[in-house]
Amino acid sequence: MTGGRSRTWLLALLPMGLLAVLSAAIAGGGLLEFFRRGIPPVEELTFERVSLAPGAITVAIVNGGPSPVSVAQLMVDEAFWAFTIKPGPVVPRLGRASIEILYPWVEGEPHEVKLVTSTGVTFAHEIAVAAVTPPADARFFGVFTLIGLYVGVVPVAIGLLWFPFLRRLDRKWIHFALALTAGLLVFLAFDAVHEALEAAEQVAGAFQGTMAVAVAAIGTVLLLQMAARNKLSREGAEGRRAVAYLIALGIGLHNLGEGLAIGAAYSLGEAALGAFLVIGFMLHNSTEGLGIVAPIAKDQPSIRTLVGLGLLAGAPTILGAWIGGLAYSPLYATLFLAIGAGAIAQVVFALYRVVARETEGTIWTPLTAGGVLAGLLVMYTTGLLVAA
Secondary structure, three states: OHHHHHHHHHHHHHHHHHHHHHHHHHHHOOHHHHHHOOOOOOOOEEEEEEEEEOOEEEEEEEEOOOOOEEEEEEEEOOEEOOOEEEOOOEEOOOOEEEEEEEOOOOOOOOEEEEEEEOOOOEEEEEEOOOOOOOOOOHHHHHHHHHHHHHHHHHHHHHHHOOHHHHHOOOHHHHHHHHHHHHHHHHHHHHHHHHHHHHHHOOOOHHHOHHHHHHHHHHHHHHHHHHHHHHHHOOOOHHHHHHHHHHHHHHHHHHHHHHHHHHHHHHHOOOHHHHHHHHHHHHHHHOOHHHHHHHHHOOOOOOHHHHHHHHHHHHOHHHHHHHHHHHHOOHHHHHHHHHHHHHHHHHHHHHHHHHHHHHOOOOOOOHHHHHHHHHHHHHHHHHHOOOOO
16 A cells, blocks of 8 residues: 555656756756847846935845846936945845935935946836835834724724614615625725735736736635635524624735735825825725624624624734835735735625525525625725725
């Protein structure tokens, strides 16, 4: 038996071994150098983060191209400027570097940083509104925690107050509320995918931002399906409670991306945009609590359960704000937003199964179709309050 397994694994690894040998032969035989001869290298540098301190600018870059890139010169506002780069001027493929510039930037003014490689290729980044990047001290964490509470926890908690109203509704109107929840979530899913694809455009090419969105979103759907398949298949109060927790989880992952956007807006000096995002997301997220309690409207959940649902949906906003303020990265933003989209898609599937089970397959009634449309319209209307 053991020998049979060994032979099976040997047969599985044989093609991989042959591919490794062939790849080594091509790389060591000079064939790649023959193709590169006479052709300038393809260079790509991506600005991941720009931080400002009094009289200094710090730039974090990543090489997402196929070849090493040598940073030869640097310009600030069209003037060549001295700089230091760590660990060195040559940035290898998928490597990162930090550039320190002593420059008397002016608060509130736009500035442009431009890198010039040894081959003369330039890469530019614009600082739209210069402002000091907040340091990671106690005040920093306190402010971003309050932002997360105002944007995520408090609006979701307010939305949970719909629970007594839902308990008084007939079953057909509960189905309307579930359909409304599905409409809310479908909007959030499309919104998350759209934002993830926008963030993917800023990701270094080697990390394949668009494909990262697909892998993260689909992978999240599959992982949640495996993790929750037993509980979601149960009938009665336990199954409905599992759906409520899944909705809270999906909304929480989506709110993680919202917190990331707000934290990044403040840390990158876009304070006015950040303030508008806080107000817009507060109103936008107040509808999410309704979606969380809709599946358990006819049950008797404990206060502890309701608090847990609210924290699961709202508290990730705090974590997202911390990450956005401390270490914003287009790749992180892309992954978080895509994960949120995948989680919400799985929630919509679960809601569909709940309504299908309770209506014995008669899902698309005028009430349920109207509920989905109403959810989309509610989210669209409140979304007008969020800055693009």
